Amino acid sequence: MNLKQLSESLGLSQTTVSRALNGYPEVREETRLRVLAAAEAASYTPNAKARRLATGRAMAIGHVMPLTGKEELVNPIFADFIAGAGEVYAREGYDLLLSMVPAEGTEAAYRQMAANASVDAVMVQAPTMDDPRVPLLQELGLPFLVHGRTGAPEGYSWLDVANIRAFRRATELLLDLGHRRIALINGQESLDFARRRRMGFEQAMGARDIAPNPLWMRSDVMTEQYGYRAACEMLDAHDRPTAFLASSIIPAIGIRRAAGERGLRIGKDVSIICHDDSLSYMGNEGTLAPDGPAFTATRSSIRAAGQRCAEILLSLIDDPTQPPIQELWETDLSLGRSTGPAPVG
Amino acid sequence: MNLKQLSESLGLSQTTVSRALNGYPEVREETRLRVLAAAEAASYTPNAKARRLATGRAMAIGHVMPLTGKEELVNPIFADFIAGAGEVYAREGYDLLLSMVPAEGTEAAYRQMAANASVDAVMVQAPTMDDPRVPLLQELGLPFLVHGRTGAPEGYSWLDVANIRAFRRATELLLDLGHRRIALINGQESLDFARRRRMGFEQAMGARDIAPNPLWMRSDVMTEQYGYRAACEMLDAHDRPTAFLASSIIPAIGIRRAAGERGLRIGKDVSIICHDDSLSYMGNEGTLAPDGPAFTATRSSIRAAGQRCAEILLSLIDDPTQPPIQELWETDLSLGRSTGPAPVG
DNA sequence: CCTTCTCTCCAAAGCGCTTTGGGTTGCCCG
DNA sequence: CGGGCAACCCAAAGCGCTTTGGAGAGAAGG
The missing domain is CATH 1.10.260.40 (lambda repressor-like DNA-binding domains)
Structure with a gap:
């Protein structure tokens, strides 16, 4: 019909x-x-195809998912973020067009999307310090929203969490617990959020006149093995940290594994704080009496961020001339069982 | 132009x-x-929109991602599966249309896709025993491929891993190591793969005349907390298992956490075998000298499955009249550090 | 009674491509 | 030299919708 x-x-x-x-x-x-x-x-x-042609609107949002590293890792937080955004798109009648491309092909992917107008806007995730996508999309005239910020967060719309404050506060908590030997297991420093989190860490340490040990500051793709190996090396050295600050629950799990293998008790011999994106299957909320959250964490739901990002992006489509929308979300610092007073000696 | x-x-x-x-x-x-x-x-x-209208082909594949459970969990394996499939789609000029819908809205989503022909085919993931999507899609005449199987795996195309054999073999390994008290931390039994894995477990146990303890057989959404809580309960009972068989690395991490908190050494006091989908960020491959894979596991790359599923699906589009394509993949049983001889006493 | 609006509704022109159903040409062959 | 056949190329008809530019009918106004 x-x-x-x-x-x-x-x-x-x-x-x-x-x-x-x-x-x-x-x-x-x-x-x-x-x-x-x-x-x-x-x-x-x-018929959606006819309508698209007639109106010129694609009724679709593009998400370009770069496959990073030579093993082309797929960041699990994308799943939850996309789930959040996807709900909103579905509700508003938009399709979600997912494009998986190797990192070096992203520019071409965006140009393609702009050239044949197959999407009305795009979502930019995991921005780097000096992300080339921002000027590119501005040049292409494609509405976009950045989840996170670049080094120069002006002139475009974004939604980010207050990374500096989050990690400063987390570090202060460890310091208040008496920890002085704190390791930072960060994400890749090319990513803006990782740099900000390091700054938060350094600020808190600096405020107490403690110089962070450079050997205890790592930065890499946030896999479980990365957390594990980094922690193994640090814990096996004669001089070892008493606390770890991790940029994601995934490497934190690796840290826990390393500690566990060495007979170190989490929250007693070793403290861990991580950033928790509230990933569905990694639930760290547990409020049941005995088992509270496993990890003390700075928390911000990545799923909720996806929803809000989608809402903002759609509003950007409705009126592309409006001034940039920028939202900074605070994180919750939720106490779990992975932190305790620094061990004496 | x-x-x-x-x-x-x-x-x-x-x-x-x-x-x-x-x-x-x-x-x-x-x-x-x-x-x-x-x-x-x-x-x-x-212009893609014009081409689609003129040819009638959508040049897009639909993935409907049901948000399961009342918390609408997002299965992290979807990310890797989609990454694999997405690569193939991109290479062949197809778009990936992702539709996030609450579980009860899936039928409507498929009908919608069929009605306005917004996709040329759909991928079906996580099929249940008696999955209504199979007859629905047959009725709608939309080409589809099932990743996994339903209870009656005839008359449609699918790709699955040999779940029964995988878990039978894993169980045999534990039995050979002397374990008799084995717990099964399975996925939801409504899902076909979970039922098959249980069958594999029961077959192996039965072959040695060992009756599985029903208290040690759980089945639920495979979160970390689920593994953790199930293991806590079992390990705190006076009668406790010496080995765990888990349907995914995620609950296995929860089991490890529970064991670790109780001072039990993995691979010594407690053995764990899990199914490993080779999730990017959970890398369990580690072949580096000291740290081999953390978990002994039945392994099959979900990413590779995604690629192959996409290839099959596209071939189904090219010739919808061809007989069903069915592929059964064997898993690797890879030895890691989470298994050891059953403790004596 | 005629003009001017306001309501409703319509015919037809796109949107940019693919594809059908021919037309020309030029060449080969009997 | 005429018919047949490739080889090339074209005009025009869709694909199914939106949207422009009216048109007809009453109602309101003078």
């Missing part, structure tokens, strides 16, 4: 039927109801 | 230019080269 058939069956023109269905005012209310009823009865759905 | 302009600039008809670009034989080679050069020079890209 298409518009033509539907309009013929109603004895109306395609114009009128189209307008009735799309809520235009040039059609009598009585007629509109008749059209809606007929459409419902015939279970008519406008 | 569109086809009309390009053809005018070349002094050719749209027909000829279109054919030249699309590799049809009715155009002289010399002309074709001229057209290709001009298109290249003008950086002409055919």
Whole structure:
């Protein structure tokens, strides 16, 4: 069933039927109801492909997912972020177009999307300090929203968490617990959030006149093995940290593994604080009596961020001329069982 | 730049230019080269929306991602699976349309996709025993591929791993190590793979005349907390298992946490075998001298499965009349450090 | 009674591509 | 030399929708 058939069956023109269905005012209310009823009865759905061509709108949002590193790792936080964004898109009638490309092909992917207008806007994730995507998308005139910030966070829309404050506060907590030997297991420093978190760490340490040990500051792709290996090396050295600050729950799990293998008790011999994106399957919320959250963590739901990012992006499409929208989210510092007073000696 | 302009600039008809670009034989080679050069020079890209309308092909594959459970969990294995599939789609010029819907909305989502032909085929993930999506998609005439199988795996295409054999073999390994008190931390039994894995476990136990302890057989959404809580309960009982078989590395991490908190050494006091989907950030491959894989595991790369599933699905689109394609993948049983002889006493 | 709006509704022109159904040309062959 | 056949190329008809530019019918106004 298409518009033509539907309009013929109603004895109306395609114009009128189209307008009735799309809520235009040039059609009598009585007629509109008749059209809606007929459409419902015939279970008519406008052909999306035709509509896209006619309107020029793609009714789709592009997410370009770069496969990083030579092993082309897939960041698990994308799943939750996309889930959040996807809900909003679905609700608003937008499709989510996912494009998996090797890191070096991202520019081409965006150019392609802009050239044939296959999306109305794009979401930019995991921005680097000096991310080339920002100027590129501005040049292409494609509306976009950055989840995170670049080094120069002006002139474009973004949503980010207050990384500096989050890690400063986490560090202060460790310091208050008496820890002085604190390791930072960070993400890749090319990513803006990692740099900010390091700054937060350094600020808190500096405020107490403690010089961070450079051997205890690592930065890499945040896998479980990375956390594990880094912790192994540090814990096996004669001079070892009493606390770890990790940029994600994933490497934190690796740190826990390393500690566990060495018979070190978490929250007693070794403390861990991590940033927790509230990943579905890694649930660190546990409020059940005995088992509270496993990790003390700076928390911010990546899923909620995805939802809000989608909302902002859609509003950007509706009015591309509006001034940039920028949102900074505070994190929660939630106490779990992975922190305790620094061991004496 | 569109086809009309390009053809005018070349002094050719749209027909000829279109054919030249699309590799049809009715155009002289010399002309074709001229057209290709001009298109290249003008950086002409055919408008995807127009092409879709004209051809009727969506050049897109649908992935419907149900948000399960009341907390709408996002399964992290989807990220790696989609990454694998996405690579293939990109290579073949297909878009990946991701649709996030609450579990009860999946049927509507598929009907919608079929009705307005917004995708050429769909991928079905995590099938249940008696999955309604199979008959639905057959009714809708939408090509599809199931990753996994339903209870009645006939008459449609699928790709699955040999779950029964995988878990039978894993169980045999534990039995050979002297374990008799083995717990099964399985996925939801409504999912077909979980049932098969249980069967594998039971077969191996039965073959040695050992009756599994029903208290040690759990089945639920495979979160870290689920593994943790199940292990806590079992390990705190006076009668406790010496080995765990887990359906995913995620709950296995929870089991490890529970054991670690109780001072139990993994691979000594407690053995763990899990199924490992080779999730990027959970890398369990580690072949470096001291640290081998953390977990002994039945392994099968979910990413590779995604790639292969995409290839099969695309071939199904090319020829929808071909007989069903069914592929059963064997898993590797890779020894890690989480297994050891059953403790005596 | 005629003009001017306001309501409703319609015919037709796109959107940019693919594809059908021919037309020319030029060459080969009897 | 005329008919037949490739080889090339083209005009035009869609694909199914939106949207522009009216048109007809009453109602309101003078």
